[in-house]
Structure formats: C-alpha cells, structure tokens
Amino acid sequence: MQVQLLEATEDPERLICQGARNDYMGEFVGDLPFEEVMGTTDGETIEDKQATLIHHLLDHGHFGPFEHPHATFAIEGVSRSCMAQLTRHRHVSFDVQSMRYVSFDDVDPADVREGEMVVIPPSATDPDWVGRNQKRGSVDEADVERREEIFTDTIANAVESYQELLDLGMPPEDARFVLPIGTKVNIVMTMNARMLMHVADMRAAADAQWEIREMTERVLDIAKEWCPITFEHYEQEMRNRKNRLAP
Ligand SMILES: Cc1cc2nc3c(=O)[nH]c(=O)nc-3n(C[C@H](O)[C@H](O)[C@H](O)COP(=O)(O)OP(=O)(O)OC[C@H]3O[C@@H](n4cnc5c(N)ncnc54)[C@H](O)[C@@H]3O)c2cc1C
Known part of the structure; x- marks a missing residue:
C-alpha cells in the first residue's frame, strides 16, 4: 500500500x-x-x-x-474490500481504477502468491494474528501453513481463470467477476479537513x-x-x- x-x-x-x-x-x-x-x-x-x-x-x-x-490523496494497492468500506463516506470524492478498462492480463499468477495484484491479509500467514469473529483464537504451525496454502492457491487460481477467460474473448468487465474481493485497486480521493477527522474517527x-x-x-x-x-x-x-x- x-x-x-x-x-x-x-x-x-x-x-x-x-x-x-x-x-x-x-x-x-x-x-x-x-x-x-x-x-x-x-x-x-x-x-x-x-x-x-x-x-x-x-x-x-x-x-x-x-x-x-x-x-x-493517491492510494495505491488497497483491496476492493477496503475500497468498499472507504467509499461509504459520502462527503469524500473518489476516482477508482476501472476493471472494465484495465485488464490484468500480464500479471504472472506465481507473483500473485507473493502479494502482486491481490492483497494477502496478515492472518493468512501469521499464527498470532487476532482479528474479529475468529472461530479459533490460537492455531498451530500446520494450521497456519494450510491457511496460507488455501489462500494463495485460491487467489492464484482465480487470476489464472480470469486471464484464461480474457484469452477466450470474455470482456474484462465480465471476466472480473471471478476475481477475489482482495484484488488491488488504486484510488484518488479528495476530502476536507473536517471529513478527514470524521473518517479517522471511524x-x-x-x-x-x-x-x-x-x-x-x-x-x-x-x-x-x-x-x-x-x-x-x-x-x-x-x-x-x-x-x-x-x-
Ligand atoms: C467498524 C465499522 C464497522 C462497520 N460495519 C458495517 C456493516 O456491517 N454494514 C454496513 O452497511 N456498514 C458498516 N459500516 C459502515 C458505517 O455504517 C457507515 O456507513 C460508514 O462508516 C460511513 O460513515 P457515516 O455514516 O458517518 O457517513 P458519512 O458518509 O461519512 O457521512 C458523515 C456524516 O454526515 C452525516 N450524514 C451523511 N449522510 C447522511 C444522511 N443521508 N442522513 C443523515 N446524516 C447523514 C452523518 O452525520 C454522518 O456521520 C461500518 C463502519 C465501521 C467503522
């Protein structure tokens, strides 16, 4: 980011x-x-x-x-999940990178496993990470390795499928439906100082x-x-x- x-x-x-x-x-x-x-x-x-x-x-x-x-502000590489939260603030003006006009056809799915194109949350790799509403508080090393494996396999497969659909002639605006919510996006946003304090409050x-x-x-x-x-x-x-x- x-x-x-x-x-x-x-x-x-x-x-x-x-x-x-x-x-x-x-x-x-x-x-x-x-x-x-x-x-x-x-x-x-x-x-x-x-x-x-x-x-x-x-x-x-x-x-x-x-x-x-x-x-x-120009923001690079946050997830579309983060974007959905941010754009709930109605007094902020946004420009959001389009997935209709930008197609990620040159991204190597191997790089996706390293955090290219899709945000990898810390909880995918950190056994001690504590987030909201976890089913289990502590996990052993084998569990966290499996978590990382499932997570990175899933995102890499999704990107591979997306690129194959583009090659098969599907428009980017429809092929993007298979991409994960963690897909990265660049945003430009403008707000006034009052709104900045409000956004920070929340x-x-x-x-x-x-x-x-x-x-x-x-x-x-x-x-x-x-x-x-x-x-x-x-x-x-x-x-x-x-x-x-x-x-
Ligand atoms: C921790 C957290 C969890 C959340 N979880 C969820 C969730 O599960 N589901 C969900 O849908 N959203 C969720 N939200 C989003 C939240 O409910 C707000 O929609 C979002 O934070 C925008 O903030 P805001 O309501 O202050 O509005 P903003 O758009 O930031 O507006 C700023 C202020 O202007 C005033 N205002 C703006 N528009 C109106 C209006 N139409 N009528 C009256 N007053 C207005 C209000 O005083 C408002 O606080 C979550 C937010 C946080 C921080």
Missing part, C-alpha cells in the same frame, strides 16, 4: 481562521490583512493566535471552518479492519504535515474521546 498527497489547499490553517473569524467580526474579512483578522485572538505571534483559535474551535465542536481546506479506530486502519493512519501522518495545528490537536486531544461517532 502507498498513500501520497497529490494536491492540497495551501496554508489551510490560515483559511480555517479566516472562515471562523468571519463569524464574529463586523468588518469584511476580505478587506483585512490576516494579522488584523487575528488581532483580538490571544497569542504572541500569528502562529500562536492560529493555535489558540483552532484549539478553541476543535474543543468546542465548531467544525464548520474545517470544511474549507481540502486535500487530495477508520483509524481499534474496531476498524487492519487495512483501512493502516491506510487512514498514513493519511493522518500526511495531514499532520499539511495542517499541523489541527491534526496534532486531533491526535492528542480528540482521537480517544468517548463521544466519537460509531457505525
């Missing part, structure tokens, strides 16, 4: 502050230099003032101003599946560089709050 920032609002926290200060000022925010917009906010420097205001907004649940800055949480959790952690790492005051505060003060939304 890879997560990269493609594009993002420049100086997002200045924009958040301009939006928020607009709500409480008689003057037109568009006419004033930023220093004046922030004039009455506590803090020695402009950065301190931004931190004061942003912390206040987050602590008081005033989330509207965080809808102004947007970021676009998908970086302990009850989310490992794959979307890993993806969201990577998005959060990027967000901390892009919009540092907001996402440092989110990390330290908000992530483990009790009243986060539940599914």
Whole structure:
C-alpha cells in the first residue's frame, strides 16, 4: 500500500481562521490583512493566535471552518474490500481504477502468491494474528501453513481463470467477476479537513479492519504535515474521546 498527497489547499490553517473569524467580526474579512483578522485572538505571534483559535474551535465542536481546506490523496494497492468500506463516506470524492478498462492480463499468477495484484491479509500467514469473529483464537504451525496454502492457491487460481477467460474473448468487465474481493485497486480521493477527522474517527479506530486502519493512519501522518495545528490537536486531544461517532 502507498498513500501520497497529490494536491492540497495551501496554508489551510490560515483559511480555517479566516472562515471562523468571519463569524464574529463586523468588518469584511476580505478587506483585512490576516494579522488584523487575528488581532483580538490571544497569542504572541500569528502562529500562536492560529493555535489558540483552532484549539478553541476543535474543543468546542465548531467544525464548520474545517470544511474549507481540502486535500487530495493517491492510494495505491488497497483491496476492493477496503475500497468498499472507504467509499461509504459520502462527503469524500473518489476516482477508482476501472476493471472494465484495465485488464490484468500480464500479471504472472506465481507473483500473485507473493502479494502482486491481490492483497494477502496478515492472518493468512501469521499464527498470532487476532482479528474479529475468529472461530479459533490460537492455531498451530500446520494450521497456519494450510491457511496460507488455501489462500494463495485460491487467489492464484482465480487470476489464472480470469486471464484464461480474457484469452477466450470474455470482456474484462465480465471476466472480473471471478476475481477475489482482495484484488488491488488504486484510488484518488479528495476530502476536507473536517471529513478527514470524521473518517479517522471511524477508520483509524481499534474496531476498524487492519487495512483501512493502516491506510487512514498514513493519511493522518500526511495531514499532520499539511495542517499541523489541527491534526496534532486531533491526535492528542480528540482521537480517544468517548463521544466519537460509531457505525
Ligand atoms: C467498524 C465499522 C464497522 C462497520 N460495519 C458495517 C456493516 O456491517 N454494514 C454496513 O452497511 N456498514 C458498516 N459500516 C459502515 C458505517 O455504517 C457507515 O456507513 C460508514 O462508516 C460511513 O460513515 P457515516 O455514516 O458517518 O457517513 P458519512 O458518509 O461519512 O457521512 C458523515 C456524516 O454526515 C452525516 N450524514 C451523511 N449522510 C447522511 C444522511 N443521508 N442522513 C443523515 N446524516 C447523514 C452523518 O452525520 C454522518 O456521520 C461500518 C463502519 C465501521 C467503522
């Protein structure tokens, strides 16, 4: 899996502050230099003032101003299962790699066993992995070897069958029906900072599946560089709050 920032609002926290200060000022925010917009906010420097205001907004649940800055991420190689979870978030914009126009006819099924084209979950190979709703908590080495064998044989066979169907003239949009839900996909997604916190509330949480959790952690790492005051505060003060939304 890879997560990269493609594009993002420049100086997002200045924009958040301009939006928020607009709500409480008689003057037109568009006419004033930023220093004046922030004039009455506590803090020695402009950065301190931004931190004061942003912390206040987050602590008081005033989330509207965080809808102004947007970021676009490119995600490589997550499963279609992860994609199905991610695309449930209705305020995120998506572009998803097509399986009608992209056919995986040059992938070697032997490489599929090594993680090419299909995501291999850690539980297929790790005897100590603990996931949700497992039938058995602990397994011995023979069991985990058998798990890996069944898993990798099944995905390699599926890819072989898919490629044979393409060779037999079946259109990719129909041949794809035999591919597993773990088939990899590339996604481009855009969301605002408020939505990013919402997605993180749900998908970086302990009850989310490992794959979307890993993806969201990577998005959060990027967000901390892009919009540092907001996402440092989110990390330290908000992530483990009790009243986060539940599914
Ligand atoms: C651990 C976990 C397990 C899950 N299991 C399942 C499952 O088994 N089956 C399943 O179907 N889904 C499941 N989901 C998905 C979950 O139910 C949500 O559909 C998904 O997380 C999208 O989040 P959201 O509802 O907050 O909506 P988003 O689309 O992210 O919207 C953000 C917020 O906007 C508001 N909003 C958006 N649209 C509406 C609307 N139409 N009406 C009112 N308010 C709206 C809500 O306040 C919402 O929280 C699971 C999610 C998680 C995190």
